[in-house]
Structure formats: C-alpha cells, structure tokens
Amino acid sequence: MRDLIAVNYETEQPTVSARNLHEQLHIETPFKKWIDRMCEYGFEEYKDFWTKMSESTGGRPSTEYEISIDMAKQICMIQRSPEGKQIRQYFLDLEKAWNTPEQIFARALKMADKTIDKLKSDNAILIEDNERMKPKEIFADAVSTSDTSILIGELAKILRQNGVQTGQNKLFEWMRCNGYLIKRKGSDWNMPTQRAMDMDLFEIKETVINQPNGSTKISKTTKVTGKGQQYFINKLLAAM
Template sequence: MENLIPVNYDSEQPTVSARDLHEGLGIKSKYADWFKNMSAYGFTENIDYTTFSKNLENGGRIIEHIISVDMAKQICMIQRSEKGRLYRQYFLDLEKAWNTPEQVFARALRMADKTIESLKADNTALLESVERMRPKEVFADAVSASQTSILIGELAKLLRQNGIEIGQRRLFSWMRENGFLVKRRSSRNMPSQKGMEHATIYQERRT
C-alpha cells in the first residue's frame, strides 16, 4: 500500500496531520479557512481532532491540527475530487489493516508492556521509600523494646542488634539531623518537641 501521508500510531487510533492532508489533496484555499469549513461538518474537538500551536524558525507560530483517520476519510469524501477518492481509499485500506487480528494483538502486547513498565517504576519507588524509612522504623522498634528510659549508648547497641551499624557518636548526630534532639548549643542534645512527641507515641505502643 503506497504511503500517501505520514500516519501516527502512538495514540489509541491512527491519526494524521490535517495540514499534510490539505497539501496532499491539493486544496487551493488557505489551510485555516479550509479546516474551519471542514470541522463544521459535525466534528468534535478533542474527540475527532486536537489543536496545538507550532513554533516556526522565523519566530512566528502557526496553528496545527491532528485528526483521526476516520475524520480524514470523511473529509476526503466531502472533497468530491479524484485525489479525495484516492486518499479516502487509502484510509479505508489503512483501517482494514489496523483492525486485523494481528494488529489488534500487537497493540494489546504494546499496552501490556507499558503497564508492566509502569508497575516496575511504581515498585522501584516503593522499595526506595521502604529503604528510606527503615532506619526510623528500626529506631522506633528499638526504643519500644526498652521497658524503661534508655541511654544513647544502649540504644546504639540495640540498633546494631537490629542490623543498623551505628555507634553512640553517630547516633547523636543522626538524631540531631533528624530533629529528635536539639542542635543549638544552649540545649544541645536535649529532646526536641518532635522527639518528645515520638517518645509519647512509643510509650503508648508499649502499653
């Protein structure tokens, strides 16, 4: 089948450029006037066609339209010309090829591949989130395991027992950086508001 006009297969249905069709049909009137007249034949924007602007090399902009093959086929019939008949038959043959079992199956496989890739991306993000939260969860579990108040050195030991390699000094630094202890010199290493709130939560978990 001769390729009369470039066809885009990226969307749910094949589409073509209305400007390419205007040129291929040899329409004498200006593109903007022609498309305005054609779209008045009962076609609906964002269903049969989409509108967008395009930058030109000279700094200007023009309005373009992407139309469905079904709309293009009907436009060709409206032209009542030999080129219109030729292009209409081209689009009819295109639709037949598009709807063959092989093409339908191929599209289903492409959709399945996109779904799999999306799920992989979601799973990767979830795993990254789990890894970010793991130190805080281990910290919470370690504190909750203590039946009384706990020294930082003892807490560091509990954390190491839970798979977090950290010493007393590094734990002090981590707690300051994460807002559990106060940073400023006058109250350095005293429990922050956040730290006290978390301590209350941990206490409730133990009771």
Template structure:
C-alpha cells in the same frame, strides 16, 4: 497509493496531520480557512487536538505552523466532503490503513507491546514506591492515622485534609498537581480529570458512575473520580514529605 499521507501510530488510535490532509486533497483555499470552516462539524478533544508542525522556509530556517492531529474518522469525513476524485482516493487509502491496523496480527502485536509497557510501568512504580517509603518514614505513622479509612473521598475533600495538616493546597491546585504528575488525564476531552492507567493500576482512585435522568426521558452517565483509602495514604505521605 503508497505513503499518500503520513499516519501517526504513536497515539492510542491512529491520527493524521490536518495540514498533511489539506495538502493531499489539493485544497486550493488557505489551510486556516479550510479547517476553520470544517471543524465546527467535529468536537475538539475527541475528533481533533491542536498541535504544531514544522516547515523549512526559503532561507533554510525551520518555522513552526499551527496544526491539528485528527482522527482517521474525521480525516475520512473531510476527504469525502471535498467531493473530488482525490478525496475519494484519500478516503480509500485511509480505509485500507484502518483495515490493516485492525487485522488480527496488528491487534496481537499491539497487545504484546502494551503488555511490555505495563510490565515496565509496574517495575518503575515499584521503584518509586520503595524510594517514597524510605523518604517518608518519619511522617508515615501520622499520615496513616489520618487516613485509616476504607472510604473513598472526593479530591476536594482530600485537599481539605492536606490543608489541615500543613500542606498549602486547594481543590483546583490539587487537581492541577495530579494532572501534571501523571495521576489524572490532562488531555482535554471526555476523559479529562479521569485517572490515568498508572494511577488505576496503583489503586489510587475509583470511578463512581451515576445515572442522571433528564426531563425529556433520556439518561446520561456522570463519572466522578474518587480517592481510595490507599490513594489517600499515598498522596498524604507524598505531599507531606514534599512540604
């Protein structure tokens, strides 16, 4: 059962290609029909994300195909839903891979790798902050006076402050800029528009949690991203310098 289906370990959690799974299960129907019929049981952004994969056609050219990166949980469900011996074989294979992934040795190895990445990010962030400091010196006093507060504010309120001081932006435009520049998570899903780990390490945001009581007696937690006082100074300095 070696290499029954390739697994992508570059993401936070292992994923597999839906096309690779379709091939491994020996599904007779077209990939697009098979996935369309089954995806309704799962949530985009949590269980799967759209992507592309490459295939070589008869003339040797490379052709891009629509594909999906799916979680191991979704892959195991789809394998069992095929109700074939091949499906059971694929499911057992994925279970064994998960066990290896969650073994103490692998968990420790990933922790070391994450620590190395964190150190590299901190070094990189420090260099960026030094460069920003040198570039923004002419406007620092003004920006610090505007944001001399420890109170966290909404991103929409930060957009108003920026607009009042000559930066042509609005709430939606600022959200987009924060996502594109690595401060907010741009991947669609439950954590969309939440701060990235880099931004949290820099103390630019905080997350406010609010418990909402539903009429049926159940509760849910609403999460709101707010800009800290340090974050206000950082973004005002950065965007004023770029304006």
C-alpha cells in the same frame, strides 16, 4: 500499500496531520480558512481533532491540527475529488490492516509492555523508599519493645544521632508547643498533659529527697516510655 499520508499511532487513536491532508488533496483554499470550514461540519475538539502550536520556518507560531482517521475520511468525501476518493480508500485499507488479529495482538503486547515498564518504575521507587526508611523503621521498632523509660534529654540525643536537628531544650519547647507537656509556669511546668498521659507517652518518676533539716521532698521527673519513644521518633523522622 503506498504511504500517502503519515499516520500517528502513538495517540489513543490513529491521527493524521490536517495540513498534510490539505496538501495531498491539492486544496487551493488557504489551510487556515479550509480547516476552520471543515471543523464546522459537526466535528468536536478533543474527540475528532486536536490543536497544537508550532513554529513555522519563518519563526512565527502557527496552529497545527491532528485529526482522527474518521474525520479525515469524512473530509475526503466532502471534497468530491479523485484525490479525496483515493485517500479515503487509503484510510479504509489502513483500518482493515489496523483491525487484523495480528495488529490487535501486537497493540495488546505494546500496551502490556508499557504497563510492565510502569510497574517496574513504580516498584523501583518503592524499593528505594523502603531501603531509605528501613534503618528508621528498625530503630523505631526496637524502641517500641523497650520497657525502659528515658529522659527527654536522652531522647533528644537519640533523635539527633538519627538526623533530627534537635537538642534537649529545643525538644522540651516542641513538646510544650504541641500539647504534650504543660507549658504553664508553676509546679506542673514540663509535666505531661493529661492527653499525653492518656496516650501512655510518658510516666512520672517520683524520687524522695531527704533534706538536711530532716524533712523530705518529692521530686517529679518526666520520662518517655517505650511507646512514647516510638511515637515521637516516628513523628519527628516523618517530618524530616
């Protein structure tokens, strides 16, 4: 079959260039005026034809039209010319070839290949993300099983070693601003909020201090539980 007009098979449905069809039909009417008139025959944009801007040889932008094979066949009928009849028959022959079992199977294989390539690409991204996050996840899982509570300053050191740019004072400030520690100045300053205690993020270590005068004093220290360590590590690493 001689190729009268190049067909684009890369789109959802085969299309041809309206300008190319205009030339092959030997239409004397200027292309822009002709295609505007053709589009008035009930054809719909994004269903029967698609427009795009391109630069002509003179450097001035022009509007190009890609039209469906069905629209091209109807245009050929409208022309009522030998060229129109010949090109319409050409499109009919193309459709027969397009819908043979072999061509349908070939298109199905092509679609399957594209799907496989996309899945491979998505899988590669997931593997890369998994490898990047694995050290963080292992670290977070390890502290979740720990029964040892640590000081907030110690947690700051651990976070810094794992890429979180923080320090003891900065971490205290962040916890106060985000409602984990009491920020009201007084005896409860830097003590866990009720919300944080309900979440089992902290425990309060009480130490009895014997004063030189024989009296005693109770010192309270906020410590981060194993669950709290995992919580803050996951939260702060995710924000990186």
